[in-house]
Amino acid sequence: MPNKPLALKLGAFVALSEAELSILEGLHKRRRAFVAGRDLVHQGQIDHAAYILESGWACSYKLLHDGQRQIVDFQIPGDFLGLRSVVLHISDHSIEPVTDIEVTEVHVSDLLEVFSHTPRLATAVLWAASRDEAMVVEHLVGIGRRDAAERMAHFLLELGARLSLVGLGSRAGYACPLTQYLLADALGLSAVHVNRVLRQLREQGLVTFRDGFVTFDDYDRLVEFADFEMTYLDQVGPLLAK
Amino acid sequence: MPNKPLALKLGAFVALSEAELSILEGLHKRRRAFVAGRDLVHQGQIDHAAYILESGWACSYKLLHDGQRQIVDFQIPGDFLGLRSVVLHISDHSIEPVTDIEVTEVHVSDLLEVFSHTPRLATAVLWAASRDEAMVVEHLVGIGRRDAAERMAHFLLELGARLSLVGLGSRAGYACPLTQYLLADALGLSAVHVNRVLRQLREQGLVTFRDGFVTFDDYDRLVEFADFEMTYLDQVGPLLAK
DNA sequence: TCTTTGGACTGATCCATGTCAGTCGCGGCT
DNA sequence: AGCCGCGACTGACATGGATCAGTCCAAAGA
Structure with missing residues (x-):
């Protein structure tokens, strides 16, 4: 474990205290592994978990009717997987491991808990999510222009x-x-x-x-x-x- | 005021109680008007507000070095303006009114307050933000494929x-x-x-x-x-x- | 050992879209 | 009344990138 990628990433935004780090730790639940190429989440899937990527690479993509696909973003260690589609009812995209990966599950309820009790951590997570969105936007600009x-x-x-x-x-x-x-x-x-x-x-x-x-x-x-x-x-x- | 577009929109996600609606109301601070064509927020701007669009249309866009621009999304009544870039330190895009618009300012601190005390409203706002992101993603897919x-x-x-x-x-x-x-x-x-x-x-x-x-x-x-x-x-x- | 498979790589050709260089009509300004 | 400028609209031509149809190599399987 190369020193917890998520903590490393969030630490670049705010310095987190010992207490906050351990709460962050507590978010991680069951550890799971997936093999390259087999989707974790399918477009249209209703009830799925969110994960933190611990090792390996993944990508989120959408498929079009004619079989073409567009990869929206790649995820690297420390990134969230499927966070957005947990808020929406239905996942609007699929997620596929590019390599074999290890992830830990996070429960949305726990996350919301953290939001109300640990504001600094909440801001840090929101920061990460906003940064992901900013990357998608930059990606859009690149493809467009x-x-x-x-x-x-x-x-x-x-x-x-x-x-x-x-x-x-x-x-x-x-x-x-x-x-x-x-x-x-x-x-x-x-x-x-x-x-x-x-x-x-x-x-x-x-x-x-x-x-x-x-x-x-x-x-x-x-x-x-x-x-x-x-x-x-x-x-x-x-x-x-x- | 055609019956509060934001409430209308969030109401499509969860039915909001009277109490929640009035808290939502309380988020709205100073009302402001902007004329078409004059940017509200500039790419690179450090410290700016977030707004709720009450009437008119706006767009958020990024400029490239060679003068080309890519519009990321249009905003219509009920949409947030500049919510994401309030979490990041620097705004990564500009926002321009397409028509004359009316907005109300919202303070991030108030929003975070709401997050910890009114979970249902918090979820509703997160839903709106996630939906905006899903639209950007769909936009990306469209341009790419x-x-x-x-x-x-x-x-x-x-x-x-x-x-x-x-x-x-x-x-x-x-x-x-x-x-x-x-x-x-x-x-x-x-x-x-x-x-x-x-x-x-x-x-x-x-x-x-x-x-x-x-x-x-x-x-x-x-x-x-x-x-x-x-x-x-x-x-x-x-x-x-x- | 032989075959299969997937990924990198290439030349020839085609087409979707950009660029250039306009016209036209309308509303606002003088 | 006349002019200006913007937005809609158009044809001719140029081009970036897609598509087609492959080759080559290495690793995996049989």
Whole structure:
């Protein structure tokens, strides 16, 4: 257990006391494991749990009638899974583990309990949720208005920033289990084009994505190329330090 | 005051008691008016208020370095403005009134107060926020995977459903103050193409958008054309009734 | 050992949508 | 009355990215 990713993440927003940390701990209930590729939550499912991702990667996506799919976001350790659709009656999306994952279940009732008794923790959780939403928004902007290369660059930078917050990435790069097909479904591109764009970025000496590793060949130029403004992540992450 | 749009909207989720309604009422503070076109909140702004939209339309958008913009969502009466960016330190987007609007300010502290003392109301507000997020997600899916015509059709249907929830629309249609430029910025298209797509939908006898009115010429066929699955709105709206 | 499978990768071609360069009509301003 | 500016609308042309139809390689299974 690499030092509790969720606590690490929330700690970047507010310093949490021992007491608050143990309450946070208390939220975690049953620990479960899921294998890669088998959905945890189905679009349209009525009554499902919410989870905290402890290890591995997952993605949330929606399927269209014609079989296309759009990945809305990837989840990395420390992220919530299915939090929003617990408030709505019906889950509007599916969640699939990208790798084998470990999660802990959280009960909404416990969460609401925390909201009324531990305001600082409540704010921290709301912060995390708002940040997730801000990422979806940024994703929307990217798909709507950035061309394929900028979009890819922006995406890889965002992932890097998120991972570094839980100690899984740095300015040098990070381990990344995503296939080009997954990237395509996330970025609204075809897998073929993802391949071409990755080649282009590599040849320009910006990033290299190969054998499960993303390597930032020239971080600063990449940031400029992608117009990556990370204020929306609301984090003064390790990456800001030169 | 056409019978408090926010109460109308939340009432679609849970029946609120007199007491709860008056607490909801108490959230509304200073009433303010803004003229069309002048931003309420700027991208990057640090310390700003949240509002409830009482009348008129607004939109939230992000600007890119090269001057392009992407509209994330439109807000109609009963919607919150800038709620998310109140939790994050910095607003990640701008909000602009599309028409002249009236809003009431809400203080976050009051809102948190309500969260701890009036659980049902808290759930209702969380529901509204989750629904907004679900709409952004659906929007993302549309931009990523639907072609221009489906996207437009879906968008017009969604607006119709939202408006009907606050009594401003029906299966017949609704008044809509959006220009084709605004539609373009929202749908990730060029204004020229918006025009072409609107013509196409009109010629196919599906919807007509003309002179500030959206008219559903054949609601059912349009729903099918757009693959409009409104479960994500989590509402058993007036539109379901034939 | 041979086969199968999934992921990375490529060239040729096609098409949805963007861009350019306008026209037209209307409401507001002088 | 005349002008201005904005929004709707259009045709011609350009292009980013999709689609098609593959190859190649490594790991897993038989």
